[in-house]
Amino acid sequence: QSLLTQPPSASGTPGQRVTISCSGSSSNIGINAVAWYQQLPGTAPKLFIHTNNQRPSGVPDRFSGSKSGTSASLAISGLQSEDEAEYFCAAWDDSLNGVVFGGGTQLTVL
C-alpha cells in the first residue's frame, strides 16, 4: 500500500480543468517537495512537475502543481486528448529515508 494516496481515476472533457490529488503525511509531503510524473501507455514515466510547482522545459503551462500541508495537487487546464495518461505523485519520506510514490491516477479525456 502506497504511503501517498491518489484517486485511481479522474476524467474530463476537452477544454475542462481537472485536478488530481495526492495525500501524504507529516513525514513526506508535509515537510518535503513533491514531484509529478506522466506515464503514457507503454512508455517510462516522465517528470512533469518538480519542487511542488516547477515545470521542466517542454511541459505545457496548462500543467500546474501546488502543495498545502500534507497534500498536493496537479491541475490540468484546457484539457486535451493527448493528456490522457497515468499520473503519479512522489515525495521524499524522512521516516523511510527514501522516495515514495502515489498509486497513480488514470486520467481519461472523454
Place this chain on the structure above:
Amino acid sequence: QVQLQESGPGLVQPSETLTLICTVSGDSVNSGTYFWSWIRQSPGKELEWIGYIYYTGTTNYNPSLKSRVTISMETSKNQFSLELSSVTAADTAIYYCARAMWKVPRFDPWGQGTLVTVSS
C-alpha cells in the same frame, strides 16, 4: 541529450539473483552532480523506488528491499547495476534506471525500462 538504457535477462528463476545494468550516455556517472537510481513498476502499475548510488559508492536502499539489494557502479564503462537476490514472483516488474537527485523525488531522465519475469 542524456540517455539511459537498461539491459539484462528478461526471465529469472525463483530464488536466484536478478542482475541488470544501466548504461548512461550524454552524462558521466562520476560527475558528482547527480545520483543514479533504480525504480520498478509492478504489473499493477505501482511504482517502487529501489535505491540510489552516488559516484563515491555511497548507496541508499528502500528498507523493504535492503536485505536483498546491491547497487554498484562501473565508472570506466559509465554504467551502474542492480542485483536483487532471492527473487520471487513478487519481484516480477518493469525495472527502470534513472538519473536522480538526493532527497528529492526528481528522476529525469528515465531509461525505457526492461521487463523481468520471475518464473520457473
